[in-house]
Amino acid sequence: MPGADPTSSIERQEARIAWALVLPAVLTILLVALFPLAWTVWESFHLHDLRMPWLGKPFVGIDNYVEAFGDPRFWAALGHTAFFAVTSVGLELIIGLWLALALNRAFRGRGLVRAAVLVPWAIPTVVSALLWRFMFEGQSGIVNSLLVDLRVLREPLVWFIHPAAAWVPVILADVWKTTPFVALLLLAGLQNIDASLYEAARIDGASAWRQFRHVTLPLLKPAILVALIFRTLDAFRVFDLIYALTGGGPGTSTEPIALYTFNALLQNLQFGYGSALSVIVFAITFCLALLYIRFLGAELTGARR
Amino acid sequence: MRPRSWWPGIVLALLVGASAFPFYWAILSSFTPEARLFQAPSLLPSQLVLDHYRALFSERNFWLPIRNSLIVAGSTTVFCVALGALCAYALARLEFRGKALLLGSILAVGMFPQISVVSPLYLLLRELRLINTYPGLVLPYLTFAMPLTVWLLVGFFRQLPGELEEAAMVDGASRLRAFWEVIVPLAVPGIATTAILTFVYSWNEFLFALSFTLGPERQTVPVAIALFRGQYQVPWGQILAAAVVATLPVTLLVLAFQRRIVQGLTAGAVKG
Amino acid sequence: MALVRLEGIGKTYPNGHVAAKGLDLEIHDGEFMVLVGPSGCGKSTVLRMIAGLETPTAGRILIGDRDVTALPPQDRDIAMVFQTYALYPHMTVRENLAFGLRMRGTESAVIEQRVQEASRALGLEPVLGRRPAQLSGGQRQRVALGRAIVREPKVFLFDEPLSNLDAKLRVETRAELARLHRRLGATVVYVTHDQEEAMTLGWRVAVMRDGFLQQVAPPMELYRRPANRFVAEFVGSPGMNFLAGDAVPGMGPAPAAATLGVRPHDLTIVPEGAGDTDAWVDVVEPRGSELLVYLRMGAKGDGAELRVVAPPEPAIEEERVVGVRFDRARLHWFERESGKRVG
Numbered sequence: 001m002p003g004a005d006p007t008s009s010i011e012r013q014e015a016r017i018a019w020a021l022v023l024p025a026v027l028t029i030l031l032v033a034l035f036p037l038a039w040t041v042w043e044s045f046h047l048h049d050l051r052m053p054w055l056g057k058p059f060v061g062i063d064n065y066v067e068a069f070g071d072p073r074f075w076a077a078l079g080h081t082a083f084f085a086v087t088s089v090g091l092e093l094i095i096g097l098w099l100a101l102a103l104n105r106a107f108r109g110r111g112l113v114r115a116a117v118l119v120p121w122a123i124p125t126v127v128s129a130l131l132w133r134f135m136f137e138g139q140s141g142i143v144n145s146l147l148v149d150l151r152v153l154r155e156p157l158v159w160f161i162h163p164a165a166a167w168v169p170v171i172l173a174d175v176w177k178t179t180p181f182v183a184l185l186l187l188a189g190l191q192n193i194d195a196s197l198y199e200a201a202r203i204d205g206a207s208a209w210r211q212f213r214h215v216t217l218p219l220l221k222p223a224i225l226v227a228l229i230f231r232t233l234d235a236f237r238v239f240d241l242i243y244a245l246t247g248g249g250p251g252t253s254t255e256p257i258a259l260y261t262f263n264a265l266l267q268n269l270q271f272g273y274g275s276a277l278s279v280i281v282f283a284i285t286f287c288l289a290l291l292y293i294r295f296l297g298a299e300l301t302g303a304r305r
Numbered sequence: 306m307r308p309r310s311w312w313p314g315i316v317l318a319l320l321v322g323a324s325a326f327p328f329y330w331a332i333l334s335s336f337t338p339e340a341r342l343f344q345a346p347s348l349l350p351s352q353l354v355l356d357h358y359r360a361l362f363s364e365r366n367f368w369l370p371i372r373n374s375l376i377v378a379g380s381t382t383v384f385c386v387a388l389g390a391l392c393a394y395a396l397a398r399l400e401f402r403g404k405a406l407l408l409g410s411i412l413a414v415g416m417f418p419q420i421s422v423v424s425p426l427y428l429l430l431r432e433l434r435l436i437n438t439y440p441g442l443v444l445p446y447l448t449f450a451m452p453l454t455v456w457l458l459v460g461f462f463r464q465l466p467g468e469l470e471e472a473a474m475v476d477g478a479s480r481l482r483a484f485w486e487v488i489v490p491l492a493v494p495g496i497a498t499t500a501i502l503t504f505v506y507s508w509n510e511f512l513f514a515l516s517f518t519l520g521p522e523r524q525t526v527p528v529a530i531a532l533f534r535g536q537y538q539v540p541w542g543q544i545l546a547a548a549v550v551a552t553l554p555v556t557l558l559v560l561a562f563q564r565r566i567v568q569g570l571t572a573g574a575v576k577g
Numbered sequence: 578m579a580l581v582r583l584e585g586i587g588k589t590y591p592n593g594h595v596a597a598k599g600l601d602l603e604i605h606d607g608e609f610m611v612l613v614g615p616s617g618c619g620k621s622t623v624l625r626m627i628a629g630l631e632t633p634t635a636g637r638i639l640i641g642d643r644d645v646t647a648l649p650p651q652d653r654d655i656a657m658v659f660q661t662y663a664l665y666p667h668m669t670v671r672e673n674l675a676f677g678l679r680m681r682g683t684e685s686a687v688i689e690q691r692v693q694e695a696s697r698a699l700g701l702e703p704v705l706g707r708r709p710a711q712l713s714g715g716q717r718q719r720v721a722l723g724r725a726i727v728r729e730p731k732v733f734l735f736d737e738p739l740s741n742l743d744a745k746l747r748v749e750t751r752a753e754l755a756r757l758h759r760r761l762g763a764t765v766v767y768v769t770h771d772q773e774e775a776m777t778l779g780w781r782v783a784v785m786r787d788g789f790l791q792q793v794a795p796p797m798e799l800y801r802r803p804a805n806r807f808v809a810e811f812v813g814s815p816g817m818n819f820l821a822g823d824a825v826p827g828m829g830p831a832p833a834a835a836t837l838g839v840r841p842h843d844l845t846i847v848p849e850g851a852g853d854t855d856a857w858v859d860v861v862e863p864r865g866s867e868l869l870v871y872l873r874m875g876a877k878g879d880g881a882e883l884r885v886v887a888p889p890e891p892a893i894e895e896e897r898v899v900g901v902r903f904d905r906a907r908l909h910w911f912e913r914e915s916g917k918r919v920g
Contacts, residue, residue, distance in 0.1 A: 015401035039425035093550035102316035116324040122559040124509035124527040131327045138343045175505040239416045240511040258420040278421040472663035477651045477680035
């Protein structure tokens, strides 16, 4: 019986067209992302100080990494980053969830709410940083004035001089800017939950809290995880916000790892060392993403804890 | 849940208030004379002047960064949407081997920490003599803009009804003709939303712009604002005026298309 | 004359799934051929291969006298009505109807004329200017039909077109389809999972299961002489009863190791002891025009289940023993292992 060529015609043509469509974008990404990343890894094994070009680019193995792990400022930066990530993401999740729950039921003024929610997200991070800096700046900045007037403070605080106090505007600014985004993600997740589940729970006699714990939370888990992934990875890479708000100060007490790397690279022009830092940052990000994906994947395929 | 009619209202008021206050304060202050900025601030407007705005454009020539941002964000958007739409269409609607892996890889690239690619990009741009040029910014911007565009557009294309291309082909159209006549008209809203989002992200980008430009000739708006220097003290009045001017275009865009933007962002994220 | 010929058609997917194997089918000019079977049996795949939306991994397809196996859908002169209708949402009904002709470069005068004819035949004239989103389910279905009719193709392909309609609309549309087919004299290949649709619409019905053709025959032949147990079970509602070959004495001569099949309509309920065997009445479902009686074989009701369709009168009480008489002329014997018909 004469047979058709099994891999011919429609399916193969489709695959061919698909690859043609995909190739330009893929090539671009290869060029501007993967190739530089590979180069960074390569650089991290060399000494490359642009201030001392006569030293050339000798291969130094893992010296840069050793130097990093031995540098207290490196560990401090990692600590700052972790603190920032945990605090801001935690706050954003809690407030965002609360917001999403409220928004899920409100009907009037939807447009206004959406606008209020989107605009902080839409402006450049450095601008939001400057707005918050301005509010916390000086003896009679608006925050100091309000706190003193409300008797919360006895006298105005110079926020940016104290290592601990400097974190307050940083965290606030981040929460202000990105909680709306988290709330939106969770709201979308909430709206996917079938209303009849709540009715069934109510008929079973479950209180509002019980309904939340046993219907809402479990079904919201995928959305929460997605929000967690995005926000944690973003928080870990924080740069703009702190650069413009505190510059990493006072001293280096609010310096995150991205800013530390930036300083090494483009202030001190130590490309070898800076590349090692970059690789470390990338590796941590990658591991975090993997961890989350494993959790999210398990969640999506219904695996039990 | 039993309806509690007052709770959402209060939350909403809090939300809108908390979101709006920093803006309100910044805008109000941008019209306040410099001398009064840190003396006895009042929540209500009293003396309003245009000094800062005038200085912004006459002394500091703020038109420059605005122009630069427009060109860079605009070019990035056009380039990414054009290539990204084709790529996203293939990923969303065509069958071929390695599809899932490819999509996953593109998204993974979007997650790269920018700081990790700054140094090689710097060296590369230096080699190509593209430091402090427009292409020298657009090229790095593709690292995050391209994955973003593809991700958003894949989400939009997936939402189109399933058998449209097949119906068109049976009706007599070739694959490419089916794409043009049936898919593209339906995807226009999605493409527009993606373009807006890509533009916003590009406009707001800071790290690359900071690293790859050297002076006011090519600096973008975020960089210009962050690097405002005064002769004796920080010129807050002008900084705030600049902030208002800088955020006006994206704010207007986002407000005008808010529903679509929310749809686009959340569709891709939650349904994966 | 066969208009569509499938020769040795097979389709194996890269993941190993076999959707069709060794399929030979001839569809005659002007015939209404129905492909029917349970979900996953491969009937939609076969239809899509005829359409050109999928390529067979073995065998060839001929339409008219042309080998179209390697041709894309647009060159096959076929029209298809999809299960989801797949109307173009951004075009009006008129533009939807005209699309196919426009793709083929037909003159606008001809397009206009055909669109008018089709919309008149389907009652779509009042909605020509509307978009699909503004139409009811039934109207959308007719636009999908119209889109196919306007093209005047060699073959019409239908992929479960009625499954998205509610029950009443389904029955009405079924009749309309039959009428339309008679008027157009077109060749139709129709896929459905509903055996009742297959029986009422098809001139010939092809029953499929797990990628294999079980039987191709006119509906009545499928009903009276099913080629195997699967077809016997699939066709006819309520389904055929199956008993061990020796369950009821006196039905012989029974072929060795065979299963006896008998339809609920071919059994009669008689007073206890007056039939070929006794049975216990379990449940009686009154259906208006008839009674559906669920029996359990044996006077104590511990045997196999038996379904009988009885006339509405006399009434039959539950939880009683009755007799059952078998219509000797309407017995079916199937090999126990293979299910093939042996008598």
